[in-house]
Amino acid sequence: MKKLFGLAAGVLMVLSLAACAKEQKELVMATNAEFPPYEFHSETQEIVGIDVEICQAIADELGRKLVIEDMAFDSVITSVYTGKADIGAAGLTITEDRLKNINFSTPYTTAAQVIIVQEGSDIASPDDLTGKTIGVQLGTTGDIYAEDIEGATLERYNKGFEAVQALLQGKIDAVIIDNEPANVFVSQNEGLVIVDEAFTYEEYAIAIAKDNEQLLNEVNAAIAKLKESGKLDEIINKYISADN
Numbered sequence: 087m088k089k090l091f092g093l094a095a096g097v098l099m100v101l102s103l104a105a106c107a108k109e110q111k112e113l114v115m116a117t118n119a120e121f122p123p124y125e126f127h128s129e130t131q132e133i134v135g136i137d138v139e140i141c142q143a144i145a146d147e148l149g150r151k152l153v154i155e156d157m158a159f160d161s162v163i164t165s166v167y168t169g170k171a172d173i174g175a176a177g178l179t180i181t182e183d184r185l186k187n188i189n190f191s192t193p194y195t196t197a198a199q200v201i202i203v204q205e206g207s208d209i210a211s212p213d214d215l216t217g218k219t220i221g222v223q224l225g226t227t228g229d230i231y232a233e234d235i236e237g238a239t240l241e242r243y244n245k246g247f248e249a250v251q252a253l254l255q256g257k258i259d260a261v262i263i264d265n266e267p268a269n270v271f272v273s274q275n276e277g278l279v280i281v282d283e284a285f286t287y288e289e290y291a292i293a294i295a296k297d298n299e300q301l302l303n304e305v306n307a308a309i310a311k312l313k314e315s316g317k318l319d320e321i322i323n324k325y326i327s328a329d330n
């Protein structure tokens with residue numbers, strides 16, 4: 087009897103060990119899915135986009151299971167900082183200030199802050215923003231740069247699209263936002279244009295906690311691989327057409 091119990095216990099242990107090995111370690115990605123084409127809700131309410139596919143490809147490289155946590159944009163870096171998420175991927179621009187709290191991977195793409203206005207607006211360059219009412223998404227680089235515009239009134243929204251809606255309603259004079267989301271919002275709404283001259287040029291990267299050097303190295307290696315194989319370009323081209 088005793089022997090049988092021992093055997094049964096042994097079998098159970100082996101079985102649960104096997105189950106553990108098969109269950110992949112998670113790779114938790116913090117994001118704010120209000121930022122097409124990088125992260126947004128599909129018609130079926132799934133979170134999709136460039137960042138999602140890049141992180142899925144990185145997770146595949148690492149043999150980990152990608153888990154997406156959607157949150158307010160200004161919580162993305164905090165959740166990486168506090169270890170609630172392993173990575174932050176949200177069209178995140180590398181800035182000196184952010185580097186004080188978290189690490190960034192090697193950049194995976196470049197971007198710009200642009201100005202959206204109503205057709206016929208007298209705003210034709212960044213200089214014309216002086217004294218205007220400007221809408222931004224809270225906590226973004228657009229928000230940070232707009233703070234320095236002389237005499238401007240800032241309206242901060244939780245979602246970039248809410249700023250665009252305010253512009254459509256004539257509540258604000260301009261929106262400062264990243265170029266690709268700007269292209270998407272302008273193409274979806276009549277009467278809006280993007281000012282030719284960009285505001286700033288930036289690089290997007292993945293945020294990782296400072297004490298997680300190993301993950302940083304692994305993610306950088308995965309990004310290098312995706313660049314080399316052409317997979318990165320493939321993902322980006324799937325969402326951004328060359329003619330826009």
Ligand code: ARG
Binds near residue numbers: 119159178180227228
């Ligand atoms: N690139 C800008 C920044 O890093 C805006 C990013 C907004 N991303 C988002 N998923 N809402 O501040």
